[in-house]
Amino acid sequence: xxxxxxxxxxxxxxxxxxxxxxxxxxxxxxxxxxxxxxxxxxxxxxxxxxxxxxxxxxxxxxxxxxxxxxxxxxxxxxxxxxxxxxxxxxxxxxxxxxxxxxxxxxxxxxxxxxxxxxxxxxxxxxxxxxxxxxxxxxxxxxxxxxxxxxxxxxxxxxxxxxxxxxxxxxxxxxxxxxxxxxxxxxxxxxxxxxxxxxxxxxxxxxxxxxxxxxxxxxxxxxxxxxxxxxxxxxxxxxxxxxxxxxxxxxxxxxxxxxxxxxxxxxxxxxxxxxxxxxxxxxxxxxxxxxxxxxxxxxxxxxxxxxxxxxxxxxxxxxxxxxxxxxxxxxxxxxxxxxxxxxxxxxxxxxxxxxxxxxxxxxxxxxxxxxxxxxxxxxxxxxxxxxxxxxxxxxxxxxxxxxxxxxxxxxxxxxxxxxxxxxxxx
Amino acid sequence: xxxxxxxxxxxxxxxxxxxxxxxxxxxxxxxxxxxxxxxxxxxxxxxxxxxxxxxxxxxxxxxxxxxxxxxxxxxxxxxxxxxxxx
Numbered sequence: 001x002x003x004x005x006x007x008x009x010x011x012x013x014x015x016x017x018x019x020x021x022x023x024x025x026x027x028x029x030x031x032x033x034x035x036x037x038x039x040x041x042x043x044x045x046x047x048x049x050x051x052x053x054x055x056x057x058x059x060x061x062x063x064x065x066x067x068x069x070x071x072x073x074x075x076x077x078x079x080x081x082x083x084x085x086x087x088x089x090x091x092x093x094x095x096x097x098x099x100x101x102x103x104x105x106x107x108x109x110x111x112x113x114x115x116x117x118x119x120x121x122x123x124x125x126x127x128x129x130x131x132x133x134x135x136x137x138x139x140x141x142x143x144x145x146x147x148x149x150x151x152x153x154x155x156x157x158x159x160x161x162x163x164x165x166x167x168x169x170x171x172x173x174x175x176x177x178x179x180x181x182x183x184x185x186x187x188x189x190x191x192x193x194x195x196x197x198x199x200x201x202x203x204x205x206x207x208x209x210x211x212x213x214x215x216x217x218x219x220x221x222x223x224x225x226x227x228x229x230x231x232x233x234x235x236x237x238x239x240x241x242x243x244x245x246x247x248x249x250x251x252x253x254x255x256x257x258x259x260x261x262x263x264x265x266x267x268x269x270x271x272x273x274x275x276x277x278x279x280x281x282x283x284x285x286x287x288x289x290x291x292x293x294x295x296x297x298x299x300x301x302x303x304x305x306x307x308x309x310x311x312x313x314x315x316x317x318x319x320x321x322x323x324x325x326x327x328x329x330x331x332x333x334x335x336x337x338x339x340x341x342x343x344x345x346x347x348x349x350x351x352x353x354x355x356x357x358x359x360x361x362x363x364x365x366x367x368x369x370x371x372x373x374x375x376x377x378x379x380x381x382x383x384x385x386x387x388x389x390x391x392x393x394x395x396x397x398x399x400x401x402x403x404x405x406x407x408x409x410x411x412x413x414x415x416x417x418x419x420x421x422x423x424x425x
Numbered sequence: 426x427x428x429x430x431x432x433x434x435x436x437x438x439x440x441x442x443x444x445x446x447x448x449x450x451x452x453x454x455x456x457x458x459x460x461x462x463x464x465x466x467x468x469x470x471x472x473x474x475x476x477x478x479x480x481x482x483x484x485x486x487x488x489x490x491x492x493x494x495x496x497x498x499x500x501x502x503x504x505x506x507x508x509x510x511x
Contacts, residue, residue, distance in 0.1 A: 067441045067468075132470075135470060136467040136470050137471075
């Protein structure tokens with residue numbers, strides 16, 4: 001029998017807040033985490049603004065041993081471990097002390113790459129014929145599963161410990177995969193999340209594709225403009241989000257705080273067929289993903305109160321709204337509210353889905369819909385489909401029952417999940 | 426450089442790699458790095474790199490395989506120092 005799955009812990013490392021309390025404050029108040037980046041300017045990037053978490057000096061010592069911090073050059077692992085351990089602690093779960101692994105707990109923690117900066121250092125050493133001087137940290141920091149391996153060790157996880165990777169849908173996919181594992185009875189608790197490396201070697205490829213905005217280098221906070229007529233590309237960013245998923249039985253037994261319930265979800269691909277390609281989403285697949293997610297959750301389109309979109313601030317935002325409207329068959333004033341934290345923090349690539357899942361769950365738990373910033377000039381193609389009032393530009397304090405959240409990624413891959421306020425029935 | 430001086434330097438190098446501070450404090454020539462100090466075997470290569478830097482020597486693979494206890498480690502360091510001096 002399918003088991004109910006709830007969320008009992010949250011962690012986040014975002015450009016506008018490196019813990020859940022600061023992040024909540026920031027998204028409620030529309031606080032941008034986008035800043036000018038001198039390094040990108042010096043390197044002749046078109047886009048010279050980024051969203052990067054502001055980690056204070058010494059902060060990592062709360063999460064890593066001094067030995068682990070020696071030669072640690074993997075920003076994605078740093079963000080992922082902070083978010084993951086914070087979520088575990090938030091769920092009221094203890095760090096293990098005994099010799100026995102926790103067989104009932106695992107992690108699916110995604111990333112696009114790992115340890116790019118560590119890899120670069122290694123490349124120089126190897127090319128100088130000094131491979132023996134790499135030390136022991138290169139493999140564990142540059143393997144894609146480095147982040148889940150670090151978390152698995154720190155938490156003593158004895159269930160599945162793995163890393164998924166599906167471009168910008170990575171984070172939401174991780175949550176859905178973890179949800180299914182618990183629903184099917186293969187685990188009691190799963191730490192689900194995603195992270196990304198930072199820096200020019202990550203962002204450069206996007207800059208070269210001309211998909212990042214270059215029009216706001218002098219006004220960073222205005223740069224990320226999802227759904228706006230003046231949107232001119234996404235702002236590259238970085239960060240990590242993490243959620244503790246737990247069987248309802250386990251959560252009730254522990255007396256844990258329940259943030260929300262996961263009703264269902266769907267993961268699919270457009271196969272790079274039809275209008276889909278390596279970089280463009282096949283609308284048929286996007287709509288199907290949303291429809292199948294609702295079917296899996298056992299809900300009807302009219303039950304959705306609000307949508308947390310992908311909405312990167314490229315020319316694809318209008319198409320995304322059209323896909324949602326068609327999949328739900330809801331237009332104009334009947335369309336649910338829709339928002340995205342990307343307006344405040346940019347697009348944190350493989351980290352984005354989990355950060356946005358955290359934001360979604362916070363809205364359900366604390367009864368609010370955060371504002372979209374930089375969307376005063378709504379794109380006319382969007383306004384033809386849905387009413388302007390559906391895109392809040394100021395905080396709305398409102399009880400949300402059901403929220404749909406989706407991300408879409410390169411490779412024509414999609415993930416859509418349905419969260420619901422938990423009630424005991 | 427005598428054995429006591431080398432042992433003092435070794436203690437300093439090894440400190441970040443072990444949680445067994447008592448065994449480190451009482452480190453003697455008979456201390457085994459893996460058994461007594463519970464050092465993660467993957468970290469042995471990092472310790473070797475630190476030793477190379479500290480003593481200004483280079484340690485080849487064959488010598489490295491011997492360096493699992495303090496006595497052998499001291500012997501290798503002395504041998505390489507002597508080779509440098511020569």
